[in-house]
Amino acid sequence: MLSLRDQFPSLASGLAGTYLDNAATTQAAGASLARMASFETGGRANVKRGIYPLATQATAAFENARAALARYLGAENPNEVVFTSSATAAINLVAHGFGAGLSPGDEIIIGEGEHHANIVPWQILRDRAGVVLKVLPVDDEGYPRLDALDGLITARTRLIAVTHASNVTGAVTDVAAVCDIARGKGVRVLVDGAQMAAHGPVDVATLGCDFYVVTGHKMFGPTGIGVLWARAAVLDAMAPFMGGGEMIRRVTFDETIFAPPPHRFEAGTPPITQAIGLGAAADLLLGLEWPEIRAHEQVLLGMLMERFADRDRVTVIGPGATAKRLPILSFTIAGVHPHDICELMGARGVALRGGHHCAQPLMDRLGVAATTRASLALYNIPSDIEAFTAALDETLEVLA
Incomplete structure (x- = not known):
């Protein structure tokens, strides 16, 4: 997928950082x-x-x-x-x-x-x-x-x-x-x-x-x-x-x-x-090979979900499996507002979204006021997940 990233100028230049807010907006293709x-x-x-x-x-x-x-x-x-x-x-x-x-x-x-x-x-x-x-x-x-x-x-x-x-x-x-x-x-x-x-x-x-x-x-x-x-x-x-x-x-x-x-x-x-x-x-x-891309996205989503497996303060919202879902993952951290998480993660170069995501009735149904959301796209790569994990570890230390 590295060659695919080259087709997105903001990613190829590094200006977008670790971009995991694709459910809000994707980066523009060079074409x-x-x-x-x-x-x-x-x-x-x-x-x-x-x-x-x-x-x-x-x-x-x-x-x-x-x-x-x-x-x-x-x-x-x-x-x-x-x-x-x-x-x-x-x-x-x-x-x-x-x-x-x-x-x-x-x-x-x-x-x-x-x-x-x-x-x-x-x-x-x-x-x-x-x-x-x-x-x-x-x-x-x-x-x-x-x-x-x-x-x-x-x-x-x-x-x-x-x-x-x-x-x-x-x-x-x-x-x-x-x-x-x-x-x-x-x-x-x-x-x-x-x-x-x-x-x-x-x-x-x-x-x-x-x-x-x-x-x-x-x-x-x-x-x-x-x-x-x-x-x-x-x-x-x-x-x-x-x-x-x-x-x-x-x-x-x-x-x-x-x-x-x-x-x-x-x-x-x-x-x-x-x-x-x-x-x-x-x-x-x-013109892309979508079976390969979808498989890649699901691998990354699985990696992302694994990062939350042993974190007591973290609750993942939504499906527990990667099947029949897009690579979008919302989570909460006990006692911490999503905006604080996003600000601290953003300072470490990781772009996430925090809030009700324009879906307040769903938030009410799921019993939360807001979540932090990481969302992946075809150009994300394993190093993005590693950067997310490192930034999350540092953020949790700050908020401890």
Whole structure:
């Protein structure tokens, strides 16, 4: 994996230190940075507007990025890919557009382990439109309890919104099973794939979901860019989230005729540079050997978990095994706030995340206020785990 690290400038230079905060954001791939720089320095233009060469080149690059994301998500139709500003924006787009077709008393089921981005938009919809929110519980390891799903679905259930993998515990949801249950009841499924996308290509066709969202900065691309994939028939039936230029066919003072998807949902000038950069990241990831990378990540996760085996003050939150989970590990140290741990570890060159990780309902369920989190990605190596261990030993001595 050392050669892979060379493709990430901040790691190759050593500037990022021992970077174990990949669940918050990944480091940007050099290919992504280079393609964005080429667009900006080689002469840029707006997309879907001009017909001069620079403009048509920009539009082609933008649409090529859309096609790359479609390939990465296993979608046959690039027009099912909508560019947004983030995964959060993508979920809000669905809450507004799909939610516009819901009636008071219609039901949405959300997971107990969700990021706030997959909770708050549905609460806003509830308060605005009178829909009913139900919660799919998780077990003690943070896995959604699929045995409880049938009992939650009624004739009024319209959508199930679940994470593909927890940003706190790393627990991976059996999304295909959720979709099988939902399909038999005529219920749509939205999957928050923000964490999963950094750990290999996704196949939305195999999963069977109706919506899938990802974000660029968590899959080795730029910030300020997200993606919504949705089935063409579902997008066709959805109202736009925002109005403006380029999402229309015809405007008069009496009415507006909207453009077909995906442009219907991309009002105004889109994040062109970021989309191009994310397309480059997707191209890079599509060319990697993912069985080997996933095995490498699981080895590192096993090493990390072993470091906590004989520490009395440390409690690991979430699954106890490395199977069916991402390389994300949250822990607490008795009597010590996670922010203190992160500050002391950061001073020793190790980047971790401390807090509730935008998942306070899950924290409540697991009985903790906050955790310290180490999260790995494809470019981490055994020496990162050794650096983590040394810094943790020193930190525990300081806090003794």
